[in-house]
Amino acid sequence: MTGRRRTRSSYLPGTGRFTRSVRARTATLVAGASLLAGCGVVPGTTGGAGDDPVVVMTWAPQGTGATNKPGMPAFAQAYARWINDNGGLDGRPLKVLTCNDHNDTVGAATCARRAVKEGAVAVVGSYSQYSKSFFPPLEGGGVPYIGGYGVTEDEFTSPLSYPVNGGQPALLAGLGEELAKTCGRIALVRPDTIAGDTQPVMLDAGLDTGGHSPSKDQRAAEDATEYGTAAEAALREATGGATSAKGCVVPALGDRTSIFMDSFRRVRDDWPAVRTASVLGSVDQTEIDSTGGTDGPYEGSYVTGWYPVASDPRWDELKKIIKEEAFSDTRIDAEDTGVQTTYLAFTVLRQAVASLKGGKVTADSLKSALDDGLKVDTGGLTPTLNWEFSGRLGSVGFPRMVNADVTLQVVRDGRLVAARSGFLDVTKSLQAASLK
Incomplete structure (x- = not known):
């Protein structure tokens, strides 16, 4: 049979x-x-305009000595396979170009110029610290930037940017609000980069909202191979040098956080009362597992994120895509915030294309759809997204920020779980930061 x-x-x-x-x-x-x-x-499929692929680009640094996000372009390609296996974007095939920005200004500009040259109608779900390099070519070519990682301020000011989260500003402000309730002195360990220079302002704004004194700013090399000196300095800053004092160390070094924590574990024994806290993107479940789980330094730590925890059923479609199209691809992890952000960025693209109702998909038509009041439903993973310069977050100094909500998570029994239900709106803290 x-x-x-x-x-x-x-x-x-x-x-x-x-x-x-x-x-x-x-x-x-x-x-x-x-x-x-x-x-x-x-x-x-549809006829006419539906015959031509919708071409987009996803870029991220890969194989560098600093922060790498290989899961983002890898997931973008998996998403293309999945959407094409299921009829395409409103009947149109999706073609994803990928690019490695190499974590430098030249690479970022090269990726952007290639996106314009090869006819991409949008850059979707990408990561780069070098917005000063990639936005001018995109703006010159009129190509929208949908769902960037939120690591630079320009992502919240460029008229061609359509972020899906509040980026590093929201994460740090939310963390500051929470740590103000539970920590004594706080030392922030962050990259000694232009992007890193904004971190203390945002964390301190949240601390100020909670009635706490500012953090101690501890700069560290982004590409260091060990952080023993930085770890010891952070512990001293968090305790005022008193080994029995309570305090908190907040490492926010992206991919290098794991290297910092390896050094931190070796020198922390003399400061048993010090706790750690961080933001998703610097810490995830893999990092928690590798540092000892329940017995590691993250146990009891607060971690802010943009979205619900990975075990939430609202991520089921993301997990289905990975299972069907990239189950064996170790670069792609459903718990990776870069992968999650890329998924949401393609959710925006999908609904923007559908809103054109069979019309031609171009960079201009997508930009018009996004600017003319399109409301994107992400199934509760974020608030409804709607990009308007006149929104309430315009006064923050980030006119393209449409989502200032964060989630509060905690490491409990070695697992990253929700510390509270729902989202925390950090608009007040961001407004305070904009006044400094």
Whole structure:
């Protein structure tokens, strides 16, 4: 008895069209060609504008000595395979270009120029610290930047930026509000970079909202291979040099946080009352596991994030995409905030394309849709997203910031879990920071 084989719609790269495929996709090219010849348009697609792929780019640093986000472009490609297997973006095939910005100004500018040159209608779900390099080419080419990681201020000021979260400002302000209730002296360990220079302002704004004194700013090299000196200095700052004093150390070094914590564990024995806290993107479940879980330095630590915890059922579609299209790709982790942000950025793109109702998808048409009041529903993973310069966050100095909500998480029994239900709005702290 022969079983019935499952079929799916799949995009054929280079053709601009879809065909029907079974599990062994290569065996169906002839069948797809027959459909094209017999009907002109394959079921599940639209004619006209729907024949041309929607081209976007996703970039991130990979293989560098500082922060790397390989999961973001890898997930973008997995998302393209998944959406094309399910009829495309409102019937249009999606093509994702990827680029490595190499964590430098030249690489960031190169990626942006390539996006414009190769006809990308948007840059989606990307990470780069070098907005001064990548925004001018994008703005010159009129290409929108959807769902960047929020690591630079320009992502909240450029008219072509459409962020899905409050970036580092919101995370640090939210962490400051919480630590004001529980910590004595606080030492912030952050990168000695232009992007890192904004971190103390945001953390201190949250601390001030909670009635706490400012943090001690501890700069550290972004690409160091060990942080013993920085760790010891942070412990002294957090305690005033008294080994029995309570205090908090807040490492916010991105991918290098794990290296810092390795050094921190080696020197912290003399300061047993010191606690740690951080933000997602610098700390995740993998980092907590690698530093000892329940017995590690993060136990009891508060961590702020932009979204619900990874175990929340609202992430089920993200996990389904990974399972179906990238199960064996170790670069992609559903708990990675970069992957989560990329997923939300493509959610924005998907709804923006649908709002065009079959019209041509261009950089201009997407920008018009996003600027003209489009409300994007993310299924509760964020508030409804709507980009307007006249919004209440315009007074913060970040006119493109439409989401100042963060979640508060805590490491309990070695697991990162929700510390409270719902979101915390940090608009008040961000407004205070903008006045400094």
